[in-house]
Amino acid sequence: ARSADERTAAMVEINCETDFVAREQGFRAFAQAVADCALRAQPASLAALGETRLPAGESIEERRRALVAKIGENISVRRFTVLASPEHLGAYVHGTRIGALVAMRGGAASLAYDLAMHVAASNPRYLTQAQVPADVMAKEREILTQQAQGEGKPPEIVARMVEGRLRKALGEITLAGQPFVKDLDVTIEKLLKGAKAEVVAFERFEVGAGIEKRQDGTDATVRH
Template identity: 55%
Template sequence: MSITAAMVKELREITGAGMMECKKALVETDGNIEVAIENMRKSGAAKAAKKSGRVAADGIVKVAASADNKTAVLVEVNCETDFVAKDENFLGFTDAVVNAALDAKATDVETVMAVEIDGKSLEQLRTDLVAKIGENIQVRRVQLVECADGAVGHYSHGKNIGVVVATTGGDEELIKDLAMHIAAANPEYISEAQVPAAQLEKEKEILVAQAQDSGKPAEIIEKMVGGRIRKYLAEITLVGQPFVKDPDMTVEKLLNSKNANVVEFVRFEVGEGIEKKVDNFVEEVMAQARGN
């Protein structure tokens, strides 16, 4: 029987398990969803699925690079607690993921999770680990960076922040310094040319509205807004920021002094963009006292 995308989607919605796991279960049962669910429960996949809805905002960002410094990859693997983020089984799984991503030059999570190690896909290894540890574990994202005409460097700040930066010109020390700067200063773009026009226009509208409240003449407001826009661009662009190791020098001046250019950079921080539930135990107790 042909296994359709709709069947895989239905099984995923019922179990919460990964796509590869659901497809495998359907193939083994010739498309019988009920039997697939039963088999998944027996194998532990269902146990893992029950945990898949829980927020996994902790974890680790891992970086790996090729020996020739032309390719590097960043991955974020999430779990629920800092305790598990330090567990040797979790760390071993994370190493397997980042190495597989580098070897496969993967550009998406699905490609990485399909990689097999000792006869098991990384998706199956993830499911097994969830069943063993008892926490939701997810490979959230993967980013590949390649630079054939230059070099790629990286920096990790503990387990929480990872940076990959690709440059032309410069040297290994410069690339490491740039990666450390990006980890600390968190720029959004390399230069002004990359800032979307819509974002810049929105910021300008906000600044104009703020300046108009001052009651100053239009020509003064225009100068005020112009200055604030320049300051805004310096804050969000890599080349406009003061270099963290020498604040008297911008990153742009540093690059010029080394005859170098930044081609691309990627910065991952564990849990960024994930809403993590914060339990309010006072409200919880009060609600119980009120009988709610």
């Protein structure tokens, strides 16, 4: 769901048990209604979103329960996000399983869309290397050091190898360091510089990400 000025958007993940229900019109209408409510109310939590009233007067949670009773399959509103942009906001949905939002300052709206498509395809974890947490950096450095030492190189060579491999690894998990999906010879950082643009924030949802199946077949949410 997007605002009238196209600078704010809401994205939701709603889970069901089968692909059949995911294609059902009632389920899709419910998903759109939840996204519209998230955009309008911008609630502070998932619980608050569930209490938000739909235009017909019922809450999202009441509508969800009614839909479960009608379809006979469990449906859950798992997460949502609302992203506001100072200028351009790119949105891209790949099928019904992956969605991405990119807030960008400068450049053109078409670039924001392309970057949302890139985020959906390449799944960056962070915006820039500066945003990579220190513990993630330390763990990656430790792993790379052990690998390099196992190759029997002198300490000074090991140090250079680790730094080079660390830069490559960080480039793979940061949006700025990734090669642009539409031109692999250009990194996102260079693309933005050439367009005089800046990505302020991005969000990416993939249905089921972080959920594992227990041995009894039920879903378990893995918290990171």
